[in-house]
Amino acid sequence: DVVMTQSPLSLPVTLGQPASISCRSSQSLVSSDGNTYLNWFQQRPGQSPRRLIYKVSNRDSGVPDRFSGSGSGTDFTLRISRVEAEDVGIYYCMQGTHWPLTFGGGTKVEIK
Amino acid sequence: EVQLVESGGGLVQPGVSLRLSCAASGFTFSAYTMSWVRQAPGKGLEWVSTISGSGGSTFYADSVKGRFTISRDNSKRTLYLQMNSLRADDTALYYCAGNPGYTDYDTFEIWGQGTMVTVSS
Numbered sequence: 048d049v050v051m052t053q054s055p056l057s058l059p060v061t062l063g064q065p066a067s068i069s070c071r072s073s074q075s076l077v078s079s080d081g082n083t084y085l086n087w088f089q090q091r092p093g094q095s096p097r098r099l100i101y102k103v104s105n106r107d108s109g110v111p112d113r114f115s116g117s118g119s120g121t122d123f124t125l126r127i128s129r130v131e132a133e134d135v136g137i138y139y140c141m142q143g144t145h146w147p148l149t150f151g152g153g154t155k156v157e158i159k
Numbered sequence: 160e161v162q163l164v165e166s167g168g169g170l171v172q173p174g175v176s177l178r179l180s181c182a183a184s185g186f187t188f189s190a191y192t193m194s195w196v197r198q199a200p201g202k203g204l205e206w207v208s209t210i211s212g213s214g215g216s217t218f219y220a221d222s223v224k225g226r227f228t229i230s231r232d233n234s235k236r237t238l239y240l241q242m243n244s245l246r247a248d249d250t251a252l253y254y255c256a257g258n259p260g261y262t263d264y265d266t267f268e269i270w271g272q273g274t275m276v277t278v279s280s
Contacts, residue, residue, distance in 0.1 A: 082265075084265035084266065086265075086266045086267075088204070088267075090204075095254060095270040095271065095272055095273060096196075096204060096254070096267075096270055097270065098266065098267060098268055098270075101265075101266050101268075107268070137203075139203065139204055141204070141206075141266070141267075143264065143265025143266050144265065146218060147206060147218075147220050147221070148206040148209070148264070148265075149206065150203055150204045150205065150206070151203075152203050153203045153204075
């Protein structure tokens with residue numbers, strides 16, 4: 048199985064400051080069709096997960112442009128350019144290239 | 160409005176069966192790949208099972224293979240998860256999730272609110 052390793056586990060951030068979450072996979076996420084199926088999800092406290100980013104860097108409709116995704120191969124990053132209070136929650140990366148589909152362990156973003 | 164509403168969860172004893180349902184509305188259900196994803200209390204997300212738009216292809220996590228069966232009734236716009244031989248480590252909030260595309264298995268665009276399954280004696 049592809050292991051997804053996120054860091055840090057916890058990320059205290061000052062409002063208005065940037066934040067960055069790393070996600071590394073145990074093998075390349077480049078698919079045979081040339082796409083890289085790396086997703087990012089946000090789970091606010093008490094809510095269902097919400098997809099933010101798909102295929103590394105494509106932002107979902109309604110997702111603020113302060114969220115961006117980047118990376119390739121086995122190394123990926125989610126960036127928040129200026130953290131707002133509503134960004135508090137747990138962020139998960141997830142790979143969709145290989146079966147079984149696997150998630151990272153999550154990164155908890157909180158306000159300092 | 161796109162909506163997924165799960166039901167069927169509850170408190171059950173180890174070894175028994177339970178069937179979860181997920182009612183879909185607001186989109187062309189048959190054109191979506193559908194999945195179940197679970198989250199144990201205080202833990203992260205775990206993919207459980209996926210089914211293609213037609214229902215002809217199914218996929219399972221090793222942890223549930225042979226015990227759980229995913230199915231769908233496109234005429235009723237409903238996804239199911241039949242769970243047999245339930246164990247304590249199946250205790251989790253079970254989310255229904257969907258992705259546009261008959262065989263696009265790589266992501267989860269829409270999510271339900273979840274239904275809680277507790278397995279305990």
